[in-house]
Structure formats: C-alpha cells, structure tokens
Amino acid sequence: MNLIAWMIIACEIAFWIVIILGLATRYMFKKQKLSFFILALTPVVDFFLLIVTSVDLYRGATATYAHAIAAVYIGISIAFGKSMIQWADERFQYYVIKSGEKPRRRYGKEYAKHYFKSWIQHLVAYAIGAALLAAMMYIVPNGKTNVLQNVVEFWTVIVGIDFLLSLSNFVWPKKEKESGYTNS
Numbered sequence: 001m002n003l004i005a006w007m008i009i010a011c012e013i014a015f016w017i018v019i020i021l022g023l024a025t026r027y028m029f030k031k032q033k034l035s036f037f038i039l040a041l042t043p044v045v046d047f048f049l050l051i052v053t054s055v056d057l058y059r060g061a062t063a064t065y066a067h068a069i070a071a072v073y074i075g076i077s078i079a080f081g082k083s084m085i086q087w088a089d090e091r092f093q094y095y096v097i098k099s100g101e102k103p104r105r106r107y108g109k110e111y112a113k114h115y116f117k118s119w120i121q122h123l124v125a126y127a128i129g130a131a132l133l134a135a136m137m138y139i140v141p142n143g144k145t146n147v148l149q150n151v152v153e154f155w156t157v158i159v160g161i162d163f164l165l166s167l168s169n170f171v172w173p174k175k176e177k178e179s180g181y182t183n184s
Contacts (some may be wrong), residue, residue: 004053004066008073011049015077018042019085023092027099042081046074050132057136062144068133068151075129079121107176112169119166126159 018041026035053070057063093100106114133152137145 002064002066004056004064004070007049007052008066008070011045011073014045015042018045019088020092022085023089027093027097039085042085043078046077050074054136054139057140061140063136063140063146063148065147065151067136068148071132071136071148072125072129072151072155074132075125075127078128079125080118083118083121105176106174108173109170111174112166115169116166119162122159122162126155129155 018038022035022039022041025031025038049070053067057067061067087103090100090103094102130152133148137148140148
C-alpha cells in the first residue's frame with residue numbers, strides 16, 4: 001500500500017477520533033467551547049490529506065486510485081461532515097450518556113425527503129470531489145491521470161443511480177416493518 005492509501009486510513013481514523021473526543025468533551029466533561037474547538041478540527045484533517053495528496057502528485061507520482069479516493073473522501077467529508085457529527089452526537093447522547101431521545105427511524109414521505117436531502121449532499125460531495133480530481137488532472141502531467149478520469153466517470157454514474165433511488169422513495173415510500181407477533 002502506498003503513502004496516500006495510508007494517509008487516507010489515518011485521516012479517517014483521525015476524523016472519528018476528533019468527533020469522539022469532541023463529543024466526550026461536550027457531554028462528559030461539560031466543556032462546550034473546547035468541544036466546539038475540537039469538532040472544528042475535522043476540516044483540518046481533510047485539508048492535511050489534500051496537501052499530502054497534492055504534493056505527492058506535484059512531485060511526479062502517477063495518479064492512483066488512492067489519490068482519487070482522497071479527493072472523494074474530502075468531498076464526502078465536507079458535504080456530509082455536519083450531518084455525520086449530528087448523527088454521532090445523537091447516538092453518543094442516547095447510547096453512551098444515556099440521555100436524550102432514542103434516534104428514530106424515518107418512514108414514508110419523511111424518509112423520502114430525508115433521502116433526497118442526503119442525495120443533494122451527495123451531489124455537493126461529487127462537485128467538490130470532481131473539482132479536486134480535475135485540479136489533480138491539471139497538476140499531473142498528461143498520461144498519468146487516466147485513473148482520476150475513470151473515478152469521475154464512475155462517480156457520475158453512482159450519483160445518477162442515487163438520484164433515481166431518491167426519486168423511487170417518493171413513488172414507493174419506505175414502510176415501517178410489522179412486528180412478527182400479535183397481542184392475542
């Protein structure tokens with residue numbers, strides 16, 4: 001595995017460590033300002049990965065799937081970062097601190113709207129990631145960026161499929177599962 005692949009793994013681990021530390025600081029140690037500061041470090045992790053990836057390509061490395069995944073990771077992290085922190089926050093409160101409401105599942109039109117909102121976030125992630133991939137293709141000399149172009153094309157198809165899935169939730173809404181037993 002190359003340096004960039006290891007950096008992606010390290011940054012993903014760092015992202016979740018920062019979130020867990022931020023939430024622990026907020027709820028266990030009751031330090032709101034420090035918690036906000038720690039949680040605000042999540043984009044720093046992304047920025048670090050962007051710098052390492054760009055420097056590697058600028059120094060003449062042939063673009064690999066690891067470089068492409070770094071751009072995808074950054075786009076997803078920026079677009080979904082706030083909602084991922086909110087998701088973790090709700091579960092941390094309920095399952096670790098034993099306070100707050102139990103995270104609920106969505107069904108029907110509410111689920112369809114929520115899924116569509118997440119598709120819009122996916123589209124934003126795609127725009128950011130594709131822009132980063134385009135910048136990488138500009139940095140790397142010709143002939144060394146086929147992998148990056150392949151990832152953009154594949155991701156374009158995935159965003160399209162996700163859009164169709166999003167629309168399907170309005171046509172065929174997700175229904176709550178029936179429990180397997182009755183009270184008779």
